[in-house]
Amino acid sequence: MSPAKILSEQDLFRTRVICIALAIAFVFSFLGGRLWYLQVIEHEEYQSYAEGNRIRLRPEPGLRGQILDRNGQILAENRPAYHLQMVWEDAPNPLQTLKKLSKTFQWPLTELQGKSQYASRAPFRSIRLKSDLTPDQAAFLQTHSDKFPGVTVEMEAARFYPHGKTAAHVLGYVGATNKRTEELPSNQKRSRSIDGKAGLEMTLNEFLTGLDGGRQVEVDHIGRELRTIPPVIASVPGKTLQLTIDIELQKAVESAMDNQTGAVLVMQPGSGEILAMASLPAYDPNWFANGIDPNLWNQLLNDADRPLENKIVQGAYPPGSIFKLVTAYAALDQQSIDPSHEETCNGYFYVKGRSAPFKCWKSGGHGPVDLIEAIRGSCNIYFYQLAMEMGVDTLAHYAKMMMFGEKLDLGFAGEKSGLIPDSDWKKAIFNERWYPGETPSVAIGQGYVSVTPIQLANFVNLIASGGIWHPPKLLRDQAESPSQTILDQRIIAPLLQGMVAVVNDPNGGTAKVARIDGFTVAGKTGTAQIISHETRKNLTKEEKELRKYQNHAWFAGFAPAEAPEVTVLVLVEHGQGGGKAAAPVARKILEFYQEHRYGRSVASSFQDQTVPFSWQLNNAFDQP
Known part of the structure; x- marks a missing residue:
């Protein structure tokens, strides 16, 4: 092999080494730049994702104020209501969890899937799959929580009218607020999720509405609470209303x-x-407490005797x-x-x-x-x-x-x-x-x-x-x-x-x-x-x-x-x-x-x- 040919091959080898070195340098530079971007520029966002996987906020809305008659008898109060919540990211196989829930409780799978479509909008935020569970359903889910990863049972206060239809037009009823969350006062974003829609519940809504509290909790990999992280902010209930009604x-x-x-x-x-x-x-104002059935609502609207009208x-x-x-x-x-x-x-x-x-x-x-x-x-x-x-x-x-x-x-x-x-x-x-x-x-x-x-x-x-x-x-x-x-x-x-x-x-x-x-x-x-x-x-x-x-x-x-x-x-x-x-x-x-x-x-x-x-x-x- 001639000396010229040997030199040519050496030059080619050096060129290849330099190209490979440049390529490796570029890759590492890119990875370093990406790492710097994630750690510095996107630090806060990914930190929130990490903490969202471990630390959750449990809001505690202020209880709505009671309504009493002239003698102190309760006309409107709050009862415990159990709701089925799910954090999509806590379930290894979310669809499998939904299928288990559907099979266990005979709930339509399509209904559960329809509720879960909102999961992608807010990572590590719970979505409500079912409202107002029976005490037996709530107890079963709490006892067998390991079989339903990502699912929790939360207790909230629901409005309750112990006398049913009696004095319905005086009291009125409550329902989900028409306002967007960002439009609500910062200390009432949960308390005001329910507003009065008729009667004194509507007229004196501000008087009856409480102030939000809350706590931070640490959870495990399937969303179960491990401990509460101080401080805890106590909620403030709404004011009690006493009427002249007997x-x-x-x-x-x-x-x-x-x-x-x-x-x-x-x-x-x-x-x-x-x-x-x-x-x-x-x-019955209780019909509205957790959302009235559409068929019943249409029946009330079309009733010739005008049951919704305060005559x-x-x-x-x-x-x-x-x-x-x-x-x-x-x-x-x-x-x-x-x-x-x-x-x-x-x-x-x-x-x-x-x-x-x-x-x-x-x-x-x-x-x-x-x-x-x-x-x-x-x-x-x-x-x-x-x-x-x-x-x-x-x-x-x-x-x-x-x-x-x-x-x-x-x-x-x-x-x-x-x-x-x-x-x-x-x-x-x-x-x-x-x-x-x-x-x-x-x-x-x-x-x-x-x-x-x-x-x-x-x-x-x-x-x-x-x-x-x-x-x-x-x-x-x-x-x-x-x-x-x-x-x-x-x-x-x-x-x-x-x-x-x-x-x-x-x-x-x-x-x-x-x-x-x-x-x-x-x-x-x-x-x-x-x-x-x-x-x-x-x-x-x-x-x-x-x-x-x-x-x-x-x-x-x-x-x-x-x-x-x-x-x-x-x-x-x-x-x-x-x-x-x-x-x-x-x-x-x-x-x-x-x-x-x-x-x-x-x-x-x-x-x-x-x-x-x-x-x-x-x-x-x-x-x-």
């Missing part, structure tokens, strides 16, 4: 309605405190004959009449320019009646005449003075104002003037007039308290609102006499079924038409019998009439007549109240059957 009276109220739909209010006229408040039909504030109805008390007060205050003023009722009332007469509910009429007799017998003709003399604007003025047509701000969402029509309203809505033929309907609480049950109960409180208004209240520690004198006690007196006669007159008032021996009840019935006489005439015989075309039934009253301490308002939807449907319910409620408040009869001014009722009435209320 839960035993509330149960009696709902029982008295006997599956009828409508609304009932029981109040103290001297304080405005609400003792019972029922909107029927109701729902106390969200239902607007014609008040019927109870509104005659407004008409009577206006006429007395205007000095258009005095209590002895008489009108003759022959069953018909004609208005100029209108061919069809307005009718009294009593065929043939009541004959000559004064104010108290007109209230006792609920004579339409008497109040038609008063309204025609005063005009609709005067009537509207007095109704608005009594707080009809405005919200009372009891604290519930969706409260309606109702409607008190006048000439300005009709001009604004229909661009028409008010016709005299429209006024008689307003006088008896029909036509365009609509009120909410809370407005009507508030009006009855005004009469019972001698014209002094105490704002309605539901919270025991609610700051006292200053009372206001709205009505003249001297003008109220004949109204009170008429209301006592409605229930107690031996000749028979419209609510004689509400009479209670030894407990003087004063009241007024109302029968509110929901379709016109003309519409009813055009219905078939079968259609006329349908429930949806039946009149609403009202009763409003208080007792004892000599010194009122409790008012009752009853609305029975489609109950046909106030004396027939609503007054019997009111009697049951007042009997329960009398028995549990007194345990005995109290003095009544109307027990001596040998003395004419009119004399007893005048003596009881100091009327000449």
Whole structure:
């Protein structure tokens, strides 16, 4: 081999060695650079991954505050709820774990897989596979945790309503918050994962919501806790709420309605405190505690009787004959009449320019009646005449003075104002003037007039308290609102006499079924038409019998009439007549109240059957 060839091969070998050395240097430089990048630039991220594999944060949301009745009985509290959680990275074979869970508990595998799709979004974060396990399921999983790697059972507080449907619309219900986690306060990201969705749970959500706490724990390779790492931050529970509601009276109220739909209010006229408040039909707030079944939710939404609606504030109805008390007060205050003023009722009332007469509910009429007799017998003709003399604007003025047509701000969402029509309203809505033929309907609480049950109960409180208004209240520690004198006690007196006669007159008032021996009840019935006489005439015989075309039934009253301490308002939807449907319910409620408040009869001014009722009435209320 020539020297030149040997030199050429040596040069080639050196070139190859240099290339290999450069390649090795490049590889090690790359690995060194990558190592530097991971250790320096990406240090914090990978450190969190490492710690996430060993250290976990166990948040402890603050418990939601309890809700109590006036006597300290629990209306809403928290119960332990067990939830199945899984950390995807803790399971060597996550799919195998899901299959074991499905086979053991007969849970659909597709459902578990659907929940687990969120695992990749946040490493070492637990995902909820199943909510509200039974105690037996939770105990089994805890005992056999080694068979289900990556799975843990966490206990959280779930809202619980021990009385079920009772007072449902007062309390409301809770559900998952609509806000994103980043929008929530830093110390309430878990406590606010559940928010009030209706009733006081929603109105006083901030008051009831607690503050988050938490602890760090060290876990083993399959996610089991080994030890707690201090410090531990204690959670703070929400505040306790005490209501004016008496839960035993509330149960009696709902029982008295006997599956009828409508609304009932029981109040103290001297304080405005609400003792019972029922909107029927109701729902069970427990249905919502861990997410309501979609089929049940649709059923509630589509129910014609509106179980989700709080009819106390969200239902607007014609008040019927109870509104005659407004008409009577206006006429007395205007000095258009005095209590002895008489009108003759022959069953018909004609208005100029209108061919069809307005009718009294009593065929043939009541004959000559004064104010108290007109209230006792609920004579339409008497109040038609008063309204025609005063005009609709005067009537509207007095109704608005009594707080009809405005919200009372009891604290519930969706409260309606109702409607008190006048000439300005009709001009604004229909661009028409008010016709005299429209006024008689307003006088008896029909036509365009609509009120909410809370407005009507508030009006009855005004009469019972001698014209002094105490704002309605539901919270025991609610700051006292200053009372206001709205009505003249001297003008109220004949109204009170008429209301006592409605229930107690031996000749028979419209609510004689509400009479209670030894407990003087004063009241007024109302029968509110929901379709016109003309519409009813055009219905078939079968259609006329349908429930949806039946009149609403009202009763409003208080007792004892000599010194009122409790008012009752009853609305029975489609109950046909106030004396027939609503007054019997009111009697049951007042009997329960009398028995549990007194345990005995109290003095009544109307027990001596040998003395004419009119004399007893005048003596009881100091009327000449």
